[in-house]
Amino acid sequence: MRRIDAIAIIAEAAEALNALIVCNLGYPSRELFFIRDRPENFYMLGSMGMASSIALGLSLALPERRVIAIDGDGSVLMNLGTLATIASFASSNYLLVILDNRVYGSTGCQPTCTSRCTDLAAVARGAGVRDVRVVSGEEELRRRLSGSGVVVAIVEPGNADVPVIPLTPEKILSRFMERASSRMRRS
Known part of the structure; x- marks a missing residue:
């Protein structure tokens, strides 16, 4: 399965579930934007390793909303502590999808440790x-x-081969916050 195909499946499900998405930086965000841009998508443009943590915080602040984090193996490897925090605090409205392509895709496809011996599913289970x-x-x-x-x-x-996201960070944030908070006020 290609990553862009997995992202398309996640985007379709998120729309059907009216879920918020927080997407990993670089190409995954660009691919998500290209496939299905929605104000409910938060595109990470920096802060490698933080998509899962930001999404967890959103799920805790907005317990009535479904939140899906799309993260990469390289990013999760940079923030392994997020798995222990997810184990301790995540509730049923939170899902982390790690797209493991065994490389750092946005920086030249250098191999990650998952291409050798690291098993992120085992690490997540070990974290609880x-x-x-x-x-x-x-x-x-x-x-x-x-x-x-x-x-x-x-x-x-x-x-x-998808274009760069044509939105400023401020625009991404403002439309995402407006959509997330407007749903909260109506609940």
Whole structure:
């Protein structure tokens, strides 16, 4: 499964679930924007390793909203502590999808430790996450997106040829906050 195809599946599910998405920086955010831009998508333009933590904070602040974090193996490896925090605090409205392509895709496809011996599903379980699944196909991924916990989706290395996101960081933030908070006020 290509990463862009996995992102398309996640975007479709998020729209159906009216979920907020916090997406990993670089090409994953660019691919998500290209596939299905929505104000409910927060595109990380910096802060590698923080998508899962930001999404966790949102899920705790907005317990009535479904929140999906899309993160990469390289980013999760930079912030392994997030898995212990997710294990301790995440509730049923939070899902972390780790797109494991075994490379740092946005910086030239250098191999990550998952290309050698690191098993992020085992690390998540070791950190205390109760619901961890590994998927490698599109149908498996679709079935897991309505749940919570951590999904490690094995995807092929490589980046889609998509343009840079034409929104400023301020615009990304303001439209995301407006959409997230407007749903909260109506609840």
